[in-house]
Amino acid sequence: MAPRRRDRRPSAAAANSDRAVRDPRIPASNGRSLSSYLIFIVFVLLVLGASIALYPSSHSSPILSVFDRELVKPRVDYKEIIRENAKVAENRTHRHFPNPVLAYVTPWNSKGYDMAKLFTSKFTHLSPVWYDLKSEGKNLVLDGRHNADMDWISELRRNAPSMVLPRVVLEAFPAGLLQSKKQRSKAIDIIVTECKEMGYDGIVLESWSRWAGYGVLHDPDLRAMALQFIKELGKALRSEESVRNANHYLELIFVIPPPRSPNLADYDFGPRDLQQLSDYVDGFSLMTYDFSGPQNPGPNAPLAWIRSSLQLLLGGDTDGGAHAHAHKIFVGINFYGNDFVLSEGSGGGAITGRDYTSLLETHRPYLRWEEKSAEHFFIYSSKNVNHAVFYPSLMSISMRLDEAKAWGAGLSIWEIGQGLDYFFDLL
Numbered sequence: 001m002a003p004r005r006r007d008r009r010p011s012a013a014a015a016n017s018d019r020a021v022r023d024p025r026i027p028a029s030n031g032r033s034l035s036s037y038l039i040f041i042v043f044v045l046l047v048l049g050a051s052i053a054l055y056p057s058s059h060s061s062p063i064l065s066v067f068d069r070e071l072v073k074p075r076v077d078y079k080e081i082i083r084e085n086a087k088v089a090e091n092r093t094h095r096h097f098p099n100p101v102l103a104y105v106t107p108w109n110s111k112g113y114d115m116a117k118l119f120t121s122k123f124t125h126l127s128p129v130w131y132d133l134k135s136e137g138k139n140l141v142l143d144g145r146h147n148a149d150m151d152w153i154s155e156l157r158r159n160a161p162s163m164v165l166p167r168v169v170l171e172a173f174p175a176g177l178l179q180s181k182k183q184r185s186k187a188i189d190i191i192v193t194e195c196k197e198m199g200y201d202g203i204v205l206e207s208w209s210r211w212a213g214y215g216v217l218h219d220p221d222l223r224a225m226a227l228q229f230i231k232e233l234g235k236a237l238r239s240e241e242s243v244r245n246a247n248h249y250l251e252l253i254f255v256i257p258p259p260r261s262p263n264l265a266d267y268d269f270g271p272r273d274l275q276q277l278s279d280y281v282d283g284f285s286l287m288t289y290d291f292s293g294p295q296n297p298g299p300n301a302p303l304a305w306i307r308s309s310l311q312l313l314l315g316g317d318t319d320g321g322a323h324a325h326a327h328k329i330f331v332g333i334n335f336y337g338n339d340f341v342l343s344e345g346s347g348g349g350a351i352t353g354r355d356y357t358s359l360l361e362t363h364r365p366y367l368r369w370e371e372k373s374a375e376h377f378f379i380y381s382s383k384n385v386n387h388a389v390f391y392p393s394l395m396s397i398s399m400r401l402d403e404a405k406a407w408g409a410g411l412s413i414w415e416i417g418q419g420l421d422y423f424f425d426l427l
Contacts, residue, residue, distance in 0.1 A: 062089075062090035063087050063088065063089055063090050064089060065089040065091075065425045066084075066089075066394055066422050066425040066426065067096075067425070068089075069084065071084055071394055071422070072394045072395055072398050072426075073394075073395055074369040074395055075369065076367055076369075076376065076393060076394075076395070077367070078360040078364055078365055078366075078367060078378075081357070081360060081367075081393075081420075082357055082360055082361060084422060085353070085357065085420040085421060085422050086420075086421050086422070087421070087422060088421050088422055088424060088425055089425050092118060092119055092121065092122075092424070093121040093122075093160075094121075095121065095122060095427065096401075096425075096426060096427060097401050097404075097405065097411065097426070097427050098405070099327075099404065099405065099408070099409065099410040099411070100124040100125065100283070100330065100410035100411070101122060101123045101124055101125070101330075101410060101411045101412075101413070101427060102123070102124070102125040102126075102127060102204075102253065102283070102285060102330045102410065102411065102412040102413070103116065103122075103123045103125070103126050103127070103412075103413045103415070103416045104127050104128075104129060104167070104412070104413060104414050104415040104416065105126060105127065105128045105129065105415060105416060105417065106128075106129045106415050106417065107128070107129065107130070107147050109352070109415065109417035109418060110417070111417035111418075112415055112416045112417025112418075113149070113152055113417070114417075115416045115417060115419075115421075115424065116152075116156060116416060117152070117155055117156060117159065118424075119416075119424045119427070120156050120159040120160035120162050121159070121160045121162075122424060122427040123160075123162045123427075124162060124163065124410075125162065125163050125164075125165055125201075125251075125253065125283075126156065126162050126163070126164050126165070127164075127165050127166060127167050127204045127253070128147070128148075128149070128164070128166050128167070129166075129167045129415075130144040130145075130147040130148055130166040130167065131143065131144035131145075131147075131166055131167065131168040131169070131194075131203075132144055132168070132169045132171050133168055133169070133170050133171060133172050133187060133190065133191070134171045134172055135171075135172040135173045135176065135177070140172055140177075140183065140186050140187055140190060142168070142190050142191070142194055144166075144168075145194070145198070148166070148198060150198075153199070157244065163201035163202070163251065164200055164201055165200060165201055165202045165203050165204050165251060165253060166200060166203060166204070167203070167204040167205075167206060167255075168191060168203045168204070168205055168206070169206045169207070169210070170187075170205060170206065170207035170210060171210065172187065173214075174207075174210070174211050174214050174216045174222070174226070175214070175216065175222065177229075178216070178222055178225040178226055178229060179222070179225065184229050184232060185232075187229075187233075188232060188233050188236045189236075191203060191233065191236075191237075192236050192237060192240060192250070195237070195240070195250050196240060196243065199243040199244060200250070201242050201244065201245075201248075201250065201251060202237055202242075202250040202251030202252055202253070202282070203237070203250075203251075203252060203253070204253040204254075204255060204285060205230075205233070205252060205253070205254050205255065206255040207226075207255075208254075208255065208256055208257060208269055209255075209257055211226055212257075212267035217266050217267045218266045218267070223266070227273065227276055227277065230252075230254060230277055230280065230281065231276075231277065231280045233252060233280075234252045234277070234280030234281050234282075235280060237249065237250040237251065237252050238250065238252075238280075251282040251283070252280070252281050252282055253281070253282060253283040253284070253285055253330070254277065254281045254283075254284055254285070255284075255285045255287065256269040256273075256284050256285065256286055256287070257269060257286075257287050258286055258287060258288050258305075258306075258309035258312075258313070258332075259309060259312040259313060261312075262312060264312075269313075270312070270313070271312075271313060271314070271315060274313060274314075274325055275325070278325050278328060281328070282328070283328050283329070283330055283410070284328055284329050284330065285330045285332065285412040286309065286310075286313070286329055286330060286331055286332050286412065287332045287414075288301055288305070288306045288309055288331055288332040288333070289301045289332050289333065289334040289414060290334075291305055292338065292340075292390070294340060294341070294346050294347050294348050294349065295346055297338075297340035297341075297342060297346065297348070297388050298340075298373075298390070299370065299373035299375045299377070299390055300334050300336075300337060300338060300375065300390050300391075300392070301332075301333070301334060301375075301400070302372065302373035302374070302375070303373065303374040303375075303396075303399055303400065303403065304372070304373070306331065306400065306403060307403060310326075310329070310331070310403075310407055310409070313329070314326050314329070314407070326407045326408045326409050327408050327409065327410070329407070329409040329410065330409070330410045330411055330412035331400070331403070331404040331407075331409050331410065331411055331412065332411075332412045332413075332414060333392070333397060333400050333401075333411060333412070333413055333414075334392060334413075334414055334418075335353070335392060335413055335414065335415060335416060335417075335418045335419030335423060336350050336351065336352055336391075336392075336414070336415070336418040336419075337350070337351050337356055337389065337390050337391025337392060338350055338351065338389070338390050338391075339351045339355070339359070339387055339388075339389050340387060340388045340389070340390070341385060341386075341387055342379075342385075342386040342387060342388055343385050343386060348387065350418075351389070351391065352417070352418040353391075353418060353419050353420040353421075356389070356391045356420070357420070359380065359389060363378075363380040363382075365378035365379070365380050365389075366378060367393075369395070374395075374396055374399050374400075375390055375392075375393070375396045376390075376391070376393040376395070376396060377389060377390045377391075392419065392423070394422065394423070394426065397423060397426055398426055401426060401427075411427075
């Protein structure tokens with residue numbers, strides 16, 4: 001008997017059920033669609049969470065200044081410096097220090113160029129270290145135009161009205177230059193012409209230390225000629241309008257060492273020199289740093305020494321009213337530090353912010369606040385050799401800014417590429 005064929009027709013109930021499922025008014029795969037939708041939502045939320053973690057929203061809480069974060073203090077931990085030093089306040093244009101600020105930038109430390117652009121509003125004067133005026137036989141040559149970065153200057157001037165005054169080191173043989181009126185005039189003409197052709201706002205001149213090294217300042221006649229040269233250069237620059245600002249002349253800032261003793265030596269730049277030049281010079285960059293060295297390890301610039309230098313140079317004190325020329329002084333502060341070797345033979349040298357944080361991460365030291373110098377330092381040992389590290393801190397810089405402010409003086413910073421980023425919150 002032949003097998004019966006299976007009835008392929010569905011029952012009425014099954015047919016009705018199938019029609020209900022296949023009703024075009026109802027999605028064909030509602031369960032599967034809902035599951036896929038939920039998976040998609042979870043995926044999107046995960047991606048958004050990861051994005052927020054990696055790239056914080058512009059609507060997140062702004063970074064506060066070092067003052068608001070309560071970081072300016074004597075007692076500081078190395079972990080705090082590592083954690084906080086790269087964080088700068090959102091408001092990079094607000095100035096805490098009201099007086100003029102001169103910032104040096106060096107070609108061998110490119111970070112300084114970036115810091116100048118980022119914090120342009122904090123500075124009134126920027127001095128890139130570009131030029132040397134040299135003797136070549138009987139000729140004078142200004143070397144350094146190849147260092148000039150005009151795109152950088154243009155970007156600075158788009159952001160803020162800071163003046164750009166390149167540093168010029170006077171390396172020409174001094175006796176030949178100072179004793180010859182023709183040579184002095186030639187040197188002045190070279191400098192003024194460079195300012196006009198390159199659109200600078202003036203120059204920062206460094207020559208006093210070199211004159212001291214050549215013995216020029218021990219000779220009364222040569223010393224008088226040196227001062228006269230500065231006056232003639234200042235006159236020449238003031239007779240020229242700034243290319244960028246027709247209402248302002250070209251400025252001259254003169255670099256001077258701090259007097260080391262009340263009994264001024266011939267090579268010291270003292271109060272009389274300041275008074276003689278003040279009508280011809282727009283500012284004096286006072287090098288109040290490098291107090292210690294490898295042969296005598298210690299603080300970079302003790303606060304008492306800075307105060308004493310200002311008293312010797314200006315006379316009086318801050319309580320009795322600062323000298324009339326205080327507003328022309330740019331008190332020098334260092335953004336670099338020193339890592340000194342304490343064993344026999346001594347040694348060591350300058351360190352930058354990058355070097356400093358690396359030492360903190362490696363040695364995890366205890367930082368000490370030294371009241372007398374108003375500086376932080378720490379001791380560490382490497383290969384059985386003890387080292388002492390002196391590097392600026394928020395507290396040490398803040399106290400020096402207060403000192404300059406009390407005198408009515410400005411600041412000069414050597415140099416802004418060597419510091420930690422959050423130092424700029426103080427300015």
